[in-house]
Amino acid sequence: MVAKKLLFLFILFSCYTYAQEIKIPIDTTITTKHLATINGFKIDYTATTGMQPVWNNENKAIATLHYTYYKKQVKKDDANTQRPLLISFNGGPGSASAWMHIAYTGPKVLNLSEEGYPVQPYGLKDNPYSILDVADILYINPVNTGYSRTLKVDDKEPNRDLFFGINADIKYLASWLDNFVSRNNLWLSPKYLIGESYGGTRVSGLALALQEQQWMYLNGVILVSPADYLTFDSDTPLSSSLFLPYFSAAAWYHKALSSNFQSKELELILPEVEKYALDVLLPALAKGSMLSTSDKEKIATQMASYTGIPKKVILQHNLDLPSRVFWKELLREKSGHTIGRLDSRYLGIDRKLAGNSPDYSPELTSWLHSFTPAINYYMREHLNFKTDLKYNMFGSVHPWDNRGNNTREQLRKAMAENPYLNVLFQTGYYDGATTYFHSKYTMSQIDPSGQLTDRIQFKTYHSGHMMYVRQADLKTANDDIREFLQQTNQQNKTAKY
Secondary structure, eight states, X not given: OHHHHHHHHHHHHHHHHHHTSOOOOSSEEEEEEEEEXXXXXXXXXXXXXXXXXXXXXXXXXXXXXXXXXXXXXXXXXXXXXXXXXXXXXXOTTTBOTHHHHTTTSSSEXXXXXTXXXXXXXXXXXXXXXXXXXXXXXXXXXXXXXXXXEEOOBTTBOOOGGGTSBHHHHHHHHHHHHHHHHHHTTOTTSOEEEEEETHHHXXXXXXXXXXXXXXXXXXXXXXXXXXXXXXXXXXXXXXXXXXXXXXHHHHHHHXXXXXXXXXXXXXXXHHHHHXXXXXXXXXXXXXXXXXXXXXXXXXXXXXXXXXXXXXXXXXXXXXXOOOHHHHHHHTTTTTTSOXXXXXXXXXXXXXXXXXXXXXXXXXXXXXXXXXXXXXXXXXXXXXXXXXXXXXXXXXXXXXXXXXXXXXXXXXXXXXXXXXTTOEEXXXXXXXXXXXXXXXXXXXXXXXXXXXXXXXXXXXXXXXXXXXXGGSHHHHHHHHHHHHHHHHHHOOTTOOOOO
């Protein structure tokens, strides 16, 4: 009798536990209607958010991706029925799409100060500069970011190698996008990819994968503060020398340069520093121990004037000034603050002045103040997507397979194969992670022949990695995208050389 009671309680407990499991909606959509005022004009639009599966070769769902799709409502007989589609990814790898979604191109933006700092109460407001007036927008969360998750197949987790690597990521996302475009009847729409940070690597590879694997041709790729690992993982002389113009920009912002440089506009200083980085610092670092002591002294003196870092410190690092040392050292004697990595306008406070690296990234902690509560509230209360799943601002995607990175060449080849395809770079002067000059170097290497130059644009802003959190740059950067879309939506133009 006791045994039967125990068996009954066990079954009851098991059923209760099963009933409490969080279920992942594999394939679902929720559509809501909204009104926005953009550039002074009222716009009716729908927001569709939901989950769409990733299928394996046996047509079984192995993951499901969370997305949000904004579509302007137009009359059926309107000439603009087939509007451009902007497909948006953030980076990480492992970062959700929230950053550009609710702070840059979408119809809502965070409550932030004019310079991009958190403001309480946290929340959202209308984005009067959104590009929704000229393009529909799709925000995608790759596996393990946002609400996106893997799915068990025959009671087993799928192989992580299918998702968590440069080439795996590109392959499954290209297939997913093909399915999304078909489901939503978007094959006739001009299509654009936009990727921030690691998202720049992702969309560079996706441009070719969509062409060669899905036969989907794009009109443009927008690289927002792109992370080109081929520059960062290169030999020390190249990677280190490319940081020098950023050091000058950040030091200029904090008024840490000598008066002869500090008195000039930033744009008047940087060309000189860029030239010095490539013509002097790069070959000097390449020489290593073959560099004479007198030349080393001379270069350290010039670097000190360009960076605001003492000559002694630069010599201690053999002219190879680490960015972490720069963030710690620049204001050490002036105010005792550290400066931010992703946006060096932000200040931090360390436990002690000593050391060669900041305790934390002040800009990222500042942004998370606002983004995390806002995206959770927005999904539930504005878009009516309610779930007990955690929204992963940063998901578990590591170890990430960086092998076989050929995305820079893939973007070049996609441009060569597709005369319609144009590229826009957007980058902030004060970004110390994926610096503007690393991006400028990447631009030069995408097209070493110079034959594609007229199809590549480069825009810079007086802010950091997420230039759009600064109010002035939110407007300017969206206007730059809007102009890029209008220039490259090439109606009635033949795709030929």
